[in-house]
Amino acid sequence: QVQLQESGPGLVKPSETLSLTCTVSGGSLSSSYWSWIRQPPGKGLEWIGYIYYSGSTTYNPSLKSRVTISIDTSKNQFSLKLSSVTAADTAVYYCARGGSGSYYSVPGSWFDPWGQGTLVTVSS
Amino acid sequence: DIQMTQSPSSVSASIGDRVTITCRASQGIGNLLAWYQQKPGKAPKLLIFAASSLQSGVPSRFSGSGSGTGFTLTISSLQPEDFATYYCQQADSLPRTFGGGTKVEMK
Numbered sequence: 047q048v049q050l051q052e053s054g055p056g057l058v059k060p061s062e063t064l065s066l067t068c069t070v071s072g073g074s075l076s077s078s079y080w081s082w083i084r085q086p087p088g089k090g091l092e093w094i095g096y097i098y099y100s101g102s103t104t105y106n107p108s109l110k111s112r113v114t115i116s117i118d119t120s121k122n123q124f125s126l127k128l129s130s131v132t133a134a135d136t137a138v139y140y141c142a143r144g145g146s147g148s149y150y151s152v153p154g155s156w157f158d159p160w161g162q163g164t165l166v167t168v169s170s
Numbered sequence: 171d172i173q174m175t176q177s178p179s180s181v182s183a184s185i186g187d188r189v190t191i192t193c194r195a196s197q198g199i200g201n202l203l204a205w206y207q208q209k210p211g212k213a214p215k216l217l218i219f220a221a222s223s224l225q226s227g228v229p230s231r232f233s234g235s236g237s238g239t240g241f242t243l244t245i246s247s248l249q250p251e252d253f254a255t256y257y258c259q260q261a262d263s264l265p266r267t268f269g270g271g272t273k274v275e276m277k
Contacts, residue, residue, distance in 0.1 A: 081266075091214065091257060093266040106265040107171075140213055145266060149202055149220055155261035156204045158225065160213035 050161035068141030176269035193258035
């Protein structure tokens, strides 16, 4: 079955750019949407944005000016860049399949599966 | 943005209890709602999509209902592995938004 794994630095300095990669195994990126979602410690979930396998993207307006999501189908990976980070961006970052598409099948507009998550701390 | 409000924020229950969690949307979303279960240190897991469709592999003691602005997740007979935090998510419009979570704790 499809599995996702996040990778990237666990510590980023304020004002710098957070960069994470999600590697997909057990399936291809084709014909699906791929999302990034984050969760500050002890808090709820925030959808960051998604990318379609074709490369088209949609971002959460609250983060749009700082977010870039890209895809590399040859490596079966998609990536997140978040610029000008502050302590408020400290969170566990998850990649997940889904976010748009069919409402009556999975993944479609639902998130499944998810990666295990990676904690990114913003601190000098 | 559509605001998703869950209640209660936490519930104490015993094994075998029936547990009901409510999610309310700030505007009508039809049946475009999912429920996720999250255990400490783990990623959320999809339980229910399209308000009432059970995701493959999820035990039948989990059920979802509702439409428009009001939704419920019911666990018919709480099992030890069900102690976790539950989140709702709307898929009616962008940005996708989640409820604040409901923690199911042992009484």
